[in-house]
Amino acid sequence: MSTNPKEPVNRRNFLGAAARVAAMTGVGALLGKLAGATAAKGTVWQIDPAKCVRCGKCATACVLEQSAVKCVHAYAVCGYCELCTGYFGPEPNELTTAAENQLCPTAAIQRTYIEDPYYQYHIDEKLCIGCAKCVDGCNRYGNGSLFLQVRHDRCVNCNECAIARVCAGDAFVRVPVDQPYLLKTKPTTS
Amino acid sequence: MKIPLPQDPLGRREFLRGGVRYGLLVGLAAMAARAVSGKRLVNQDCTSQGICRGCPDYTDCELPQALSARQAPPISDTGAYEEVCRIAGGKMPSRSLAIGPEDRLYLATGNAVLVLNQAGVREQEWTLDAPVCCVTVAPDGTVFAGLRNRILHLDSNGNRLADWQVPGNRTWLTGLAADANDLFAADAGNRVILRLDRAGQCIGRIGEKNAERDVPGFIVPSPYFSVMIHPDGLLRVNNPGRHRVEAYTLDGDFEGAWGKASGAVDGFCGCCNPIRVVPLPDGRMITCEKGLPRVKIYSATGEFESVVAGTNAFPENARVGAGERDADAALAGLTAAVDSRGRIAILDHVTGAVRILQPKAGGKA
Amino acid sequence: MFRRLLHLLFGLLLLSATALAEQRFPPPDFESGYQLPTPTTPAPRAGLMQYADVVVLLSALALALWLVYRTRSRRGITALSLFSLAYFGFYRKGCVCAIGSVQNVALALCDSHYALPVTVLIFFLAPLTVALFAGRAFCAAVCPQGAIQDLVLIKPLKVPAWLETPLGLIPYLFLGAGVCFAATGSGFLICRYDPLVPFFRFNGSELMIGLGVAFLLAGLFVGRPYCRFLCPYGALLRLATLAAKWRVRVTPDTCTQCALCQHSCPFGAMREPTGMQKREPLKTSRLRLATFLLLLPVLVGLGAWGGSQLATPASKFNRTVKLAGRYVRSLTTPDRFPMELQRVEANPGPVLAKAEEIRQQFLLGATLFGGWVGLVFGVKFISLCLRRNRTDFEPDPGTCFACARCFETCPSERIRRGWIPAELETARSKE
Numbered sequence: 001m002s003t004n005p006k007e008p009v010n011r012r013n014f015l016g017a018a019a020r021v022a023a024m025t026g027v028g029a030l031l032g033k034l035a036g037a038t039a040a041k042g043t044v045w046q047i048d049p050a051k052c053v054r055c056g057k058c059a060t061a062c063v064l065e066q067s068a069v070k071c072v073h074a075y076a077v078c079g080y081c082e083l084c085t086g087y088f089g090p091e092p093n094e095l096t097t098a099a100e101n102q103l104c105p106t107a108a109i110q111r112t113y114i115e116d117p118y119y120q121y122h123i124d125e126k127l128c129i130g131c132a133k134c135v136d137g138c139n140r141y142g143n144g145s146l147f148l149q150v151r152h153d154r155c156v157n158c159n160e161c162a163i164a165r166v167c168a169g170d171a172f173v174r175v176p177v178d179q180p181y182l183l184k185t186k187p188t189t190s
Numbered sequence: 191m192k193i194p195l196p197q198d199p200l201g202r203r204e205f206l207r208g209g210v211r212y213g214l215l216v217g218l219a220a221m222a223a224r225a226v227s228g229k230r231l232v233n234q235d236c237t238s239q240g241i242c243r244g245c246p247d248y249t250d251c252e253l254p255q256a257l258s259a260r261q262a263p264p265i266s267d268t269g270a271y272e273e274v275c276r277i278a279g280g281k282m283p284s285r286s287l288a289i290g291p292e293d294r295l296y297l298a299t300g301n302a303v304l305v306l307n308q309a310g311v312r313e314q315e316w317t318l319d320a321p322v323c324c325v326t327v328a329p330d331g332t333v334f335a336g337l338r339n340r341i342l343h344l345d346s347n348g349n350r351l352a353d354w355q356v357p358g359n360r361t362w363l364t365g366l367a368a369d370a371n372d373l374f375a376a377d378a379g380n381r382v383i384l385r386l387d388r389a390g391q392c393i394g395r396i397g398e399k400n401a402e403r404d405v406p407g408f409i410v411p412s413p414y415f416s417v418m419i420h421p422d423g424l425l426r427v428n429n430p431g432r433h434r435v436e437a438y439t440l441d442g443d444f445e446g447a448w449g450k451a452s453g454a455v456d457g458f459c460g461c462c463n464p465i466r467v468v469p470l471p472d473g474r475m476i477t478c479e480k481g482l483p484r485v486k487i488y489s490a491t492g493e494f495e496s497v498v499a500g501t502n503a504f505p506e507n508a509r510v511g512a513g514e515r516d517a518d519a520a521l522a523g524l525t526a527a528v529d530s531r532g533r534i535a536i537l538d539h540v541t542g543a544v545r546i547l548q549p550k551a552g553g554k555a
Numbered sequence: 556m557f558r559r560l561l562h563l564l565f566g567l568l569l570l571s572a573t574a575l576a577e578q579r580f581p582p583p584d585f586e587s588g589y590q591l592p593t594p595t596t597p598a599p600r601a602g603l604m605q606y607a608d609v610v611v612l613l614s615a616l617a618l619a620l621w622l623v624y625r626t627r628s629r630r631g632i633t634a635l636s637l638f639s640l641a642y643f644g645f646y647r648k649g650c651v652c653a654i655g656s657v658q659n660v661a662l663a664l665c666d667s668h669y670a671l672p673v674t675v676l677i678f679f680l681a682p683l684t685v686a687l688f689a690g691r692a693f694c695a696a697v698c699p700q701g702a703i704q705d706l707v708l709i710k711p712l713k714v715p716a717w718l719e720t721p722l723g724l725i726p727y728l729f730l731g732a733g734v735c736f737a738a739t740g741s742g743f744l745i746c747r748y749d750p751l752v753p754f755f756r757f758n759g760s761e762l763m764i765g766l767g768v769a770f771l772l773a774g775l776f777v778g779r780p781y782c783r784f785l786c787p788y789g790a791l792l793r794l795a796t797l798a799a800k801w802r803v804r805v806t807p808d809t810c811t812q813c814a815l816c817q818h819s820c821p822f823g824a825m826r827e828p829t830g831m832q833k834r835e836p837l838k839t840s841r842l843r844l845a846t847f848l849l850l851l852p853v854l855v856g857l858g859a860w861g862g863s864q865l866a867t868p869a870s871k872f873n874r875t876v877k878l879a880g881r882y883v884r885s886l887t888t889p890d891r892f893p894m895e896l897q898r899v900e901a902n903p904g905p906v907l908a909k910a911e912e913i914r915q916q917f918l919l920g921a922t923l924f925g926g927w928v929g930l931v932f933g934v935k936f937i938s939l940c941l942r943r944n945r946t947d948f949e950p951d952p953g954t955c956f957a958c959a960r961c962f963e964t965c966p967s968e969r970i971r972r973g974w975i976p977a978e979l980e981t982a983r984s985k986e
Contacts, residue, residue, distance in 0.1 A: 019798035023687050024212045027680060028219025030660070034671055035224050037663045042672035044599045050513070055894050065758050075591045079411020080583050081431060081461040083451050085481075091453050115587040117409060117431065122592075139513035141460025141481035143412050153597035156648045156756070159655045160743035165874070168895040174670075177605075181596045360581040379581045413580050509897070 043174035045161045046182050049147040051171035054132040054139070058148055061163040062130075068155035069130035069148050069163065071108070071123045074184040077145035080118035086138030086146045087111055087121055103133050125151065144184065152180050265499045265547060270487070271534065275546040277310035283521045286336075286365075287537035287544065290327035291346075293529040298322035299542060303335055303348070308529070310544070316348035324376075324416075326366035334373055336363035341375060341390070354390035365416030365466070367425070372440065374425060378415035381408040383427055385440065396442035397427060405444045406432070414465035414480065414523060421473055422490075428477070430462035435475065435492065448492025455486075456494035468526045476534060478524040483507045485526055485536055498526075498547060499536060507540040605674045608647060612678060612697065615639055616685050619692040622959070623803060627968070629959040632695055636702035644699030649752040653678045653693065654700065654788040655745055657730065658737030665738040665916075682788075686795035690803055694782060694789065695957040700751045704771070704779040705958060711821030712776045719823055720939070722784040723954075724931055730787035731927040735920040739913055741873035745787055778821030782956065793953035802952045808967040810947030816961035817948055824954035825961065828945045837942075844940040851933035855926045862925015863918060870917035879910030 047058075047069065058069035082095060087109050092101040097111055108127035112120045123146075130148060138146040164172030175182065265273040277295070286298035293308040301321055305314040316335075324336040332351065333344045339361035343352035356363065362379030373386045374396075385394035399407030408415065409431020420426045424445055425438045434449030449464070450457045458464050460481035468476040473490035476498065485498040501508055504524065511522030523539040533548040582591060615635060622631040643652065651659075656679035663671035682693030694701045714722070733745040746752075750766035753759025759767070773780045782789050805816045810828070817825040834840075870876045881890060882899040890896055899906045950961070962968050969975045 016798055016800065020212075020687060020800060021215065023795060023798050024215045025219045027684065027687075028216035029223040030664075031216065031676075031680075032220035032223025032225075034660070034663055034676060035220065037667070037669070037671050038673050038676060039670035040673050041602075042605050042674055043670065051898075052513075053894055053897060063756055063758055072594045074594060076582055076593075078582070079409075079431065079462060081409075081411055083433070083461055085461045114589050115585060118583055118585065118589075120589075136512075140511075142462065144513050151597060152599035155599065156650060157599065158650050158746065159652075159659065160746045165742060165747075168892075169898065170874075177599055177602050180599045183594060183596070360584075362580055381584065409583070411583070506901075509901070 039176065042177045044150070044152060044157050044177050044180050045155065045164060045172055046150050046175040046180060047148050048171045048173050048182055049144075049149075049184050051169045052132070052135070052148055053169035053171070054136040054148075055168035056131050056133070057166050057168065058163050059129045059131040061166045063158060063162045064154060064156065066154075067130040067163075068150055068152075070125050070128045070151045070154075071130065071132070071134060071146055072149040072181075072183065073121060073123050074145045074147070075120075077143050077184055078121065079143050079145070080114065080120060081142065082117045082119055084111070084119065084121055084138070085141040086134040088137075103137050105129070105131060105133065109134060121146075147184050149181055149183070265503045265545060270496045270550060271498050271547040272550050273545055274533070274548050275310060277306060277544040277546070278542070284537055284539050284542040285322065285523075285525075286324040287525040287527050287535060288326045288333075289527040289529045289535060290333070291331050293531070295527075295535060295544060296325050296327055296333060297537065297544065298325040298335065303333065303344075305348075306544075310546075314348055316344065318342060323363050323413075324366045326368050326373075328368035328373075329370050334366050334368055336366050336375060338362060341366070341373070341386070343390075352390055354386070356384065357392075362413055364413050365418075367417045367419050369419050374417045374419070376415045376417040376427065378410045378413045381410050381415075383417050383425065383438070385442075394440075394442055396425065396438050396440075397436070397444075403443065405442070406436075408436075409462075411462045414462065416466045418467055418469055420469045420475075421471060426467050426469060426475065428464045428467045430458075430465060433458040433463060435464065435467045435477065435488075448488070455497060465523055466525055468528060470528055471532070476526045476528070478526050478536075480511050480523050483511060483522065483524055483538075485524060485534070498534060499545070503545070504538055504540075507538050510540045605672070608643075608651075609674050609677050611642060613681060615697045616681055616693060619696045619957070620685065620689055623692055623695060623957045624689065624801065627959060627962045629963055632957075632959045633706075635696035636705055639697050640699045640702040640706070642699075643697075644703060644755045649699060649749070649755040650746075651675055651678055652700070653682050653698065654749065654786060655743060657788055657791065658733055658743045658745055661734040661737040662740065666740055669740075683791065683795055686792040687798050689801045690796050690799050690952050690955060690957050691789075691792050692957050694792065695959070698782075699755065700749070700786070701779060701782050701956065703751055703754065704774045704781060705956075707771055707774050708778050708821055709775050711778050714777060714823060716823075719783075720935070724935060725784050726787050726790035726793075727931040728928055729785060730790045731924045731931075733787050735869075735917075735924045736872070739870075739873060739916045739920055741870075741913070741917075751781060778823075779956065783822060783954075796952040799952050803950050803955050803957050805948060805950065805961050806965050806967045807971045811966055812948065813966060814948065815964040815966070819961045819964040820950070821960065822954060822956060822958075824950045824956070826945060826949050826951050828947055829943065830946070834942070840940055840942055844937065847933065847936040847940055851930070851937065854929035854933040856929070858929025858932075859922045859926035862928065863922040865925065866918040866921035867914070869921050870914045873910075873913050873917070875906065876910045876913050876917075879907050882906065 059067050062068050087103060088095065088101050089103045094101065099107060102109070106127045106129055108124045108129070110122045110124055112122065114120050132148055135146045135148055138144055161172055265271065284297060284299040288296040290296055294313070295304075295306040295308070295310075297304040297306065299322070301318055303316045303318065303322055303325055304312060305316070307313050318335060318337065320337040320340070322335050323338060326334050328334065331346045333346070335342045335344060339356050339358070341354045341356060341363070342350060343354070345351055356375065356377070358377070358380055360379035361377055363375050364378045365376030367374045371388065372393075373388070375384045375386060377384055382398050383396040384392055385396060387393050397405060397408050399405060406429075408427070408429050411431055414428075414430055416428055418426050420437070423440075425440065427436050427438060429436050429447070432447075433451035434447045436447040437445040439445060451459075453459045458477075458479060460479075463479040463481065464477040465480050466478040468478075470476060470487070474495065475488045475490070477486050477488060479486070482501045483504040484500050487495045487498055489495055507522050507524065521539055525537040525539070527535045529535065531548070533546055536545045536547065537543075538545070615638070618635055619632070622628050622635060643649065651674070656675045659671055659675045660679050662669050682697070685692055696702065729745070733743070736742055736744045748763070748766075750763055750770045753764045753767050754771075770781050812828060812831070814827065817827060871880065878895060878899060882896055882903060884890070885893070885896055966975065970977045
């Protein structure tokens, strides 16, 4: 084989060049077709709280040892109730922080007294496993201020989210990376 | 002997020339494909997706299919009442119900007040300029409609008699009650009952926390707060955060309360119930609850008597209230009203349907 | 366009939230001066850093090309693959990678609601473009999956041709299946069944960890089993190298036909000079070629028919189709896990219609996939009949990972590097 860059035009070189031209045309066509379908910013996974059915699979289906999904508290939506149905199990013995009264399996919700009769509920993310038990309690009877979100300090942003694949409510959506949370806000209607 | 690299990688000039050539090729192909493939994304609004979050922008949209697909079972599983009629309201979201002269139904739905005759036929539709949150009918037949922070006084044909702005930036009216002289407005945002005269002047604030008068204060975590005038002449107000119904004089003296938090049928479950209390002519009281949507009757002194309609009568309401539907959970709720014949009308805020219940013959009603 | 897409993705929830922020139901009026905390929102890593990934990818590709074609240094390639393994593998947890990007591109082409991140498009195109001109330099030292296998290879065994040829077709089939599933929105098979990513994440399902261990164990003795016998992106690159302008060449001078390079290649990529092969008579070859050329459309047709038969069972892997099926069954027999069914029960129409639409897509997709399988087999048969003339030992550009192992075994290269005095070698060859 010659080391001279000006190779003679033989069948092989010609076919090679034709294939390259065809392939580059293909690449160009692909680019053009996708031009309107690209997002410069990229996307991340997030849970649409309006679609979440609290099936509990977030706690187990994530590829991470401890799920990237955690409970988030929208304080502005919270009623600060003394009897919090996201904190207390059904029919609590008394409204105290005793473990047997709590709904959370890992005691990840901290209840602090503010003033009569209001209590603040705070999620300790280190303990939260994303099981959605509190979310269910809060949504079923309360204001729905507790909800699940993908925490992006933990999420590795898999190409195909393993939780999205099994999500019972089909609540996982790709959101733009610069607005990565779907936080709940206060109810708009009266 | 110096042996060169096996393949002389292209010289800079040839590399650049090739780069430009192939770059042009790619660019041309891309433009051609772009031109051929055309537009891709279609604009979607919430109704075409079957999603309604009850936003004010969409107050008048037709009921999403998702919420109207299933017919609720008739109310017949309780001893005292049976369902005799069901009126499809049809608009989303419906928020309040009142019964006026000749047992007409006044339905606050979307931006309008619907007037239905006792057979459920729509007689009038008064379109107002904002979502209607609550409605009541005064003994003289005129109608008060509460918008978020305004009260409209309408005559029986919907003509506007007055338009009062209620001061306060947290104002969020959710309930109205009128007697011959006064209008009482439940302001869920400020956690207070306002007493207004017929000129729209605020002549009293009832139920604000006040240790001297022994008034405990209302706890209203969500916009479910109502006031009613009991036949005994006192006001009955639901205090959802304390799971009880409280009685006040018209001047704002706290007279007593009943109700307890409990998952059992005789108590109020969840964090904040009842959401509404409606007195019957004989002094007993109807309570409406959310979470587990149900309607119950308590005696005048607050003893539990019976369930009028249980959770299974409002399946969609329960699911929306629990956030299991693509609709704002704060839309869920029930409103009851009593007509002159002792029949109970229950408005399901989610489906917009009104269920008319009458006491069963021979039942303990 | 981006803004509209953004809104679409975001839904109306936030739209109405921003527009009506002052109209919210007020929280309790605290007398103690308590201030409402706001929930924390840690920023995703993907923001700026995704562009860092692209920069690293492009630099690594350029470096790999330079190492393969200019310095011809195996040591440099090893060092670069160690870096790629550390960065793309263990630091970036193997996501997003060029292998998986095939599916994103397929999905973006078929689903108008999916927006393809530009970075993913670059991850897809950059190695492919490089392969179009200069072979699989990506596989050599940039791909973390390739790197981890290359590094565990200690005692390469030769895979016999009768086994290697059919196994080498699997990547094409996997590519077809992966594209078919991605295009119908049924999931990313290629990501799901990537056996090496669990190592990068130190976590995964039992099945995938087991598979990964199996691949790495096999990789001790068989060079890069995943790359050669499974990797769908590798199949794409292999096709691209058909057009490659520059090819890896072992000897810098004349080939001494010593076959040392062939022995050094753990991936069976070296092709011996045609003079050293046993060949059947030209007439037989031509006859066979003609037969397979005629057979090609038959194979494609057969494949397409077979594929269309697979459409219905394959469509059941789609979540919507599965859900619709469960809903229909639940009408007669109650379902054990009704939570998933709730959203169908509320409004079965759209879900059933969507399922039917996906079934139709699967019919097309599976037919195309079947045709693709037929085509792959047919072309393989044909390529086996083609007679090529080689005077030297040359790597097959499609199979060669450009790992640079062979260079240092070539006597001519050793002379070039001055490892053997040229005179000695010339004298030896004259004997």
